[in-house]
Structures are given as structure tokens and as C-alpha cells.
Amino acid sequence: MTAGITWEEPFCGEGNNCFRIGTDAQGNAYIAVAGQEEHHLTDSRDALRTLIRDIKAGKADHLL
Structure with missing residues (x-):
């Protein structure tokens, strides 16, 4: 993993699209x-x- 970043558990939408969100100090x-x-x-x-x-809020639905 990348040093200094605290990653959340993966978020997986429908299918195999899994993303992770992280933060640092x-x-x-x-x-x-x-x-x-x-x-x-x-x-x-x-x-x-x-x-x-x-x-x-649905503002990115057109991208799906």
C-alpha cells in the first residue's frame, strides 16, 4: 500500500467496479x-x- 494513506474498505458497485477511498494526516x-x-x-x-x-444526488448518472 501507499505509505501515509489510510484506506477504507473497498466499495464495490454492481459488477466488478471496486474503489477505495483514503485520507492522510x-x-x-x-x-x-x-x-x-x-x-x-x-x-x-x-x-x-x-x-x-x-x-x-444522481449528478453522475449520465456517466453510467
């Missing part, structure tokens, strides 16, 4: 495909929180 948030955490995207916790809220 500096306030950064990370998202990665489960098993490929070394290739993560990084942003602030606020940005990740907004992304999750928007997904839950």
Missing part, C-alpha cells in the same frame, strides 16, 4: 481502483466530499 483525500492504490487520484477532503454528495 495532511487533509488530502484519495480515490483508487481496489488493488491499484499506487495509481490514485488526489484532492482535498472537501472536494472528495462534494464528489460523493453529487454522486449520491
